[in-house]
Amino acid sequence: xxxxxxIDVKRRILExxxxxxxxxxxxxxxxxxxxxxxxxxxxxxKTTLLESTIGxxxxxxxxxxxxxxxxxxxxxxxxxxxxxxxxxxxxxSCHLDARQIQREIVEEGFANADILFIENVGNxxxxxxxxxxxxxxxxxxxxxxxxxxxxxxxxIFSKAAxxxxxxIDLLDYVDFDLEAVEDQIRSLNQRSVILKTSARAxxxxxxxxxFLRSTLEKKRGGAGPLP
Amino acid sequence: xxxxxxIDVKRRILExxxxxxxxxxxxxxxxxxxxxxxxxxxxxxKTTLLESTIGxxxxxxxxxxxxxxxxxxxxxxxxxxxxxxxxxxxxxSCHLDARQIQREIVEEGFANADILFIENVGNxxxxxxxxxxxxxxxxxxxxxxxxxxxxxxxxIFSKAAxxxxxxIDLLDYVDFDLEAVEDQIRSLNQRSVILKTSARAxxxxxxxxxFLRSTLEKKRGGAGPLP
Numbered sequence: 001x002x003x004x005x006x007i008d009v010k011r012r013i014l015e016x017x018x019x020x021x022x023x024x025x026x027x028x029x030x031x032x033x034x035x036x037x038x039x040x041x042x043x044x045x046k047t048t049l050l051e052s053t054i055g056x057x058x059x060x061x062x063x064x065x066x067x068x069x070x071x072x073x074x075x076x077x078x079x080x081x082x083x084x085x086x087x088x089x090x091x092x093s094c095h096l097d098a099r100q101i102q103r104e105i106v107e108e109g110f111a112n113a114d115i116l117f118i119e120n121v122g123n124x125x126x127x128x129x130x131x132x133x134x135x136x137x138x139x140x141x142x143x144x145x146x147x148x149x150x151x152x153x154x155x156i157f158s159k160a161a162x163x164x165x166x167x168i169d170l171l172d173y174v175d176f177d178l179e180a181v182e183d184q185i186r187s188l189n190q191r192s193v194i195l196k197t198s199a200r201a202x203x204x205x206x207x208x209x210x211f212l213r214s215t216l217e218k219k220r221g222g223a224g225p226l227p
Numbered sequence: 228x229x230x231x232x233x234i235d236v237k238r239r240i241l242e243x244x245x246x247x248x249x250x251x252x253x254x255x256x257x258x259x260x261x262x263x264x265x266x267x268x269x270x271x272x273k274t275t276l277l278e279s280t281i282g283x284x285x286x287x288x289x290x291x292x293x294x295x296x297x298x299x300x301x302x303x304x305x306x307x308x309x310x311x312x313x314x315x316x317x318x319x320s321c322h323l324d325a326r327q328i329q330r331e332i333v334e335e336g337f338a339n340a341d342i343l344f345i346e347n348v349g350n351x352x353x354x355x356x357x358x359x360x361x362x363x364x365x366x367x368x369x370x371x372x373x374x375x376x377x378x379x380x381x382x383i384f385s386k387a388a389x390x391x392x393x394x395i396d397l398l399d400y401v402d403f404d405l406e407a408v409e410d411q412i413r414s415l416n417q418r419s420v421i422l423k424t425s426a427r428a429x430x431x432x433x434x435x436x437x438f439l440r441s442t443l444e445k446k447r448g449g450a451g452p453l454p
Contacts, residue, residue, distance in 0.1 A: 009236045041268045042351050042380065043372025069352060071379050092382070094321060094352040122379070124269050125296060125321040125350060144371035144397065145270025152298050152349070153269065155319070170371065173400055 017130055020098035024133025027111065034216040034226075035116045037132050039156055040140035042122030045166040045199060047074045049140065050117055052199040054081050056209040060216070063113035065104055067096040067121045074119060084109035094126035101132050115216060128155040135219060135226045136161035143167050143176040150184035157185050161227055162193045164208070169198040193227060244357055247325035251360025254338065261443040261453075262343045264359050266383055267367035269349030272393040272426060274301045276367065276435075277344055279426040281308050283436040287443070290340035292331055294323040294348040301346065311336035321353035328359050342443060355382040362446060362453045363388035370394050370403040377411035385415045388454055389422065391435070396425040420454060 028035050038046045047066075054062055064085040066074040075087035086104045088096060101118065105111045118134060120127040128137075139160035141149055144167055150157040157163060163185050165178070178196070185192050195211070197204045215227045255262050265273045274293075281289055291312040293301040302314035313331050315323060328345065332338045345361060347354040355364075366387035368376055371394055377384040384390060390412050392405070405423070412419050422438070424431045442454045 006236055006240060009233055013233060041270060041349070041372075042376055043268060043369070068379055070381050071375070073375055073379065092352075094350070121352070122268070123321070123350060123352060125319075125348070126353070142270070142371065144369065144394065145268075148298070148300055149269055152295055152300065154297050167371065170397065170400055173397055 021131035021133040032220045035134040037118045037134035037137045039120045039127045044140040044142040048199045060114040063110045064117045094123045124153040138162045147177045158188045165196045169201040248358035248360040262361040264345045264361035264364045266347045266354045271367040271369040275426045287341040290337045291344045321350045351380040365389045374404045389420045392423045396428040
């Protein structure tokens with residue numbers, strides 16, 4: 001018997017993740033929960049965007065799962081807003097996986113939320129391959145990270161149904177060609193929805209929340225692949 | 228025979244990497260090459276720092292290895308400055324490994340450089356575990372990434388002998404408590420050298436280059452662990 005290679009082990013892990021993700025998706029379909037998987041570099045503004053989003057989703061039950069290597073910090077920030085949040089510490093792993101989500105959503109407030117946000121570990125690479133049973137992935141890219149990122153990290157920008165360009169209040173102070181970035185994203189993913197926000201200045205947050213509400217309604221109306 | 232687990236495979240990979248890194252370190256010791264492994268999130272300014280550094284190291288032979296998932300962009304930026312640079316595309320992997328460095332440094336200009344910069348894949352997690360035969364690791368953290376990062380990514384900030392806080396020209400436009408960040412870094416790594424730079428404004432770049440020159444001299448003078 002030959003020894004399994006790194007590739008064999010990775011394939012087995014991904015297959016087992018796919019099974020867990022399919023079960024999650026079935027459950028979220030039954031409860032009509034819209035599930036959003038947020039992926040970006042560290043510091044692109046995932047938690048800050050969620051903080052600004054929660055107050056604008058009044059009337060909806062929102063819950064948040066936070067993935068990190070260390071600290072309860074992000075879940076604490078969300079809980080302060082009165083929304084159920086759980087911190088998943090990955091023990092050094094650079095991404096969340098579907099089994100970790102399964103373990104958390106058995107709790108009250110998560111399985112039956114209207115919208116469940118999953119904030120993945122800060123990383124533009126590893127989380128891309130792991131399906132968490134979400135309706136869609138969102139890639140965040142802050143303008144301070146530079147305008148070469150979609151082509152340098154094509155995996156996530158090809159897979160994300162939505163890209164949010166964050167911190168646009170900094171556009172005057174950094175070199176960032178917005179048009180070039182939109183061209184890169186569209187060439188990787190023609191159907192990608194592109195939003196531009198500043199959580200600090202409150203820019204385009206109503207548009208983003210309207211998008212979430214209408215996508216939730218479409219899911220509950222039995223729409224096909226979202227968004 | 229039981230099947231090797233993910234952990235077994237990872238351990239085997241890391242052990243084999245350690246062997247390759249030890250050989251590299253021996254070679255770099257013989258040629259008196261100072262080797263610096265730069266690690267950060269995507270968009271923290273690794274390539275921009277190197278561009279600003281190269282012109283300030285006149286009289287020294289500098290070479291650069293660039294790690295990325297995709298594109299030759301970073302190596303192209305360095306080559307424009309007349310410095311030998313090679314792009315290592317990792318085929319989806321979130322870090323460089325020592326064997327990839329071994330394959331590149333056989334070329335003229337790399338093995339006998341005075342200073343070899345290795346710019347790792349943009350990622351605060353995966354590159355931390357892989358020794359590349361370097362003299363020390365440098366962690367970069369841009370002020371636009373937020374002041375909670377050292378405690379959220381303790382692995383790299385514990386291991387990096389030097390932390391460079393970049394883009395300090397943006398301090399007026401973002402929420403970033405410099406003192407709190409320095410406290411976090413020091414509590415993870417008491418001996419860490421902390422520098423604060425802006426490549427855009429040219430701030431503290433001479434100090435950084437003086438640090439590199441003196442560290443190179445110390446290495447050639449047979450100093451102990453660097454810096």
